[in-house]
Amino acid sequence: MQLQVASASLQPFTQEQWRNSQDYFINTERKRAVTIHVSRENGESVEGAAVTVEQISKDFPIGSAISKTILGNIPYQEWFVKRFDATVFENELKWYATEPDQGKLNYTYPDQMMSFVRANRIIARGHNIFWEDPKYTPDWVRNLTGSDLRSAVNQRIRSLMTRYRGEFVHWDVSNEMLHFDFYETRLGKNASYGFFAAAREIDSLATLFLNDFNVVETCSDERSTVDEYIAKVRELQRYDGAQMDGIGLEGHFTTPNVALMRAILDKLATLQLPIWLTEIDISSSLDHRTQGNYLEQVLREGFSHPSVNGIMLWTALHPYGCYEMCLTDDKFRNLPAGDVVDQKLVEWKTGGVKATTDDHGSLTFYGFLGEYSVGIVYQGKSVSTTFSLSRSPETKHVRLQI
Numbered sequence: 001m002q003l004q005v006a007s008a009s010l011q012p013f014t015q016e017q018w019r020n021s022q023d024y025f026i027n028t029e030r031k032r033a034v035t036i037h038v039s040r041e042n043g044e045s046v047e048g049a050a051v052t053v054e055q056i057s058k059d060f061p062i063g064s065a066i067s068k069t070i071l072g073n074i075p076y077q078e079w080f081v082k083r084f085d086a087t088v089f090e091n092e093l094k095w096y097a098t099e100p101d102q103g104k105l106n107y108t109y110p111d112q113m114m115s116f117v118r119a120n121r122i123i124a125r126g127h128n129i130f131w132e133d134p135k136y137t138p139d140w141v142r143n144l145t146g147s148d149l150r151s152a153v154n155q156r157i158r159s160l161m162t163r164y165r166g167e168f169v170h171w172d173v174s175n176e177m178l179h180f181d182f183y184e185t186r187l188g189k190n191a192s193y194g195f196f197a198a199a200r201e202i203d204s205l206a207t208l209f210l211n212d213f214n215v216v217e218t219c220s221d222e223r224s225t226v227d228e229y230i231a232k233v234r235e236l237q238r239y240d241g242a243q244m245d246g247i248g249l250e251g252h253f254t255t256p257n258v259a260l261m262r263a264i265l266d267k268l269a270t271l272q273l274p275i276w277l278t279e280i281d282i283s284s285s286l287d288h289r290t291q292g293n294y295l296e297q298v299l300r301e302g303f304s305h306p307s308v309n310g311i312m313l314w315t316a317l318h319p320y321g322c323y324e325m326c327l328t329d330d331k332f333r334n335l336p337a338g339d340v341v342d343q344k345l346v347e348w349k350t351g352g353v354k355a356t357t358d359d360h361g362s363l364t365f366y367g368f369l370g371e372y373s374v375g376i377v378y379q380g381k382s383v384s385t386t387f388s389l390s391r392s393p394e395t396k397h398v399r400l401q402i
Contacts, residue, residue, distance in 0.1 A: 018258065022304035027366070029306040030060060030348070033395040035364045038357050038376055041401055045361025049378040049402065053353035059369035059390070060303065061086035061123060062345065064327070065279070065316040068092055068109040070116065076317060079332045081120045083345055088125040088278070089113055090316040090323075095130070095138055095156060102140045102152070105159060114167060125278070125312065126168030128211065129160060130195055132180035142182075149186055157195065161202035170276070172211040172248055173199050178224045178232060179212065193239040200243050210236075211248030211278055216261045226264045233271055247271065250279040251302075252314070252324065254286070256294050258301045269307035277302045279314040281325040282337070291325050292336030299344050313341070364395075378402050 036053070038046040063086025070076050080087075091097055092109045099105050117124045130153070134142055144152055161171075174183075174192040183191040196208055214221035215229055222228075229247070236244040247268055268275055280298060282291040302308045315327050315337075327338035334342065350367040357363050367389055375384040383402045 022300050025304040031366050031368050032389050034367050035362055035395055035397050037399045038361045047359050049357045049376050051363050052375045054373050055350040055370050056373050057371040061310040063087045064313040065090040067316040069318050071112050086123045088127045088312050123169050126171040128172035128175040131175040132177045132182050134182045157198045165203045170207045170209055172209050176212050193242040196242040196244055207245040209246040209248040213250040213252055216249045216264050217253050226267050247273050247275045248278040251277045254283040256297050258297050261301050265305045274309045275307050277311045281314040284324045288336045292340045295337050296340045376400050376402050
């Protein structure tokens, strides 16, 4: 194919113009118009009925990693549950954590963390089944070859996936396979594809992800360009029995380039697969104020992109701090990044709606996608219901009789 460009033009844009573009997508892709109609049983419209609407859950998950440090830590648990409806276990599911010595399985911490997740109705991502980086592969696994390694790999999938079948909404099956190839070099070029097929067989309802770094963070890493990512997805899709369902972008940023970020997300969106920002943080080489400013840029760009389905922050709290970026200090006092997160969690949720119906018995508002409760009070009578607000260009109509 030959392409000819007859005329090309590059135009500058201001920060304000970029934010206006983000706001447009937020208002059109993350919100929807709702009209509530109130009538009597005979169909007559009711004017002046008091209407109260509350968003009880959000369609777009924003969560944070947790570690075993949350267990038994009531202040940490209360702080977390107040904010987040999604999580991922930072290290506790990784092979080196669950089976440090061959045959000696220990799921104590992830089991307890899953109990916390269930008790608080939080969704959780499974991270990860295999990590292609040999540095994070158990020592005893690195010493295996051939059929012994294949047997250990098969046992790892069966043990982990069977134990937590149906518990995790996602699984990062083969972590960072654009950068590393521990299993491919020992078990064959298509080894990781077999991992996806085996995981699908055990847990058919979980969304199976590729997960890698330096895809949206930079364009200087030749191993993880957007084209390399797409090529790997295409390879997986051609492999018989393998089903890869989701695009995981870690997002360990130093200086974000939101224009580059949008361009990469646009190109990945052509795969028509769910995209998640899975490990968002800002480098600890920067001061706290700069971390907060850069985090705000990344969160806005992610939330405003129509093909991004969720955001996970890599901010599990430890006595020593966090991997790169913390949201609070050890007393749960917000750092600048925490202020940004709290602000966005409020900004991207519909505030309580309290109003009265007009002369047509109606009330209209724009709400963020998610689940809602609505209550009507009129002349001493009351009625209530719930409704879901999913993505659509059409107005959602909710009808109640009183």
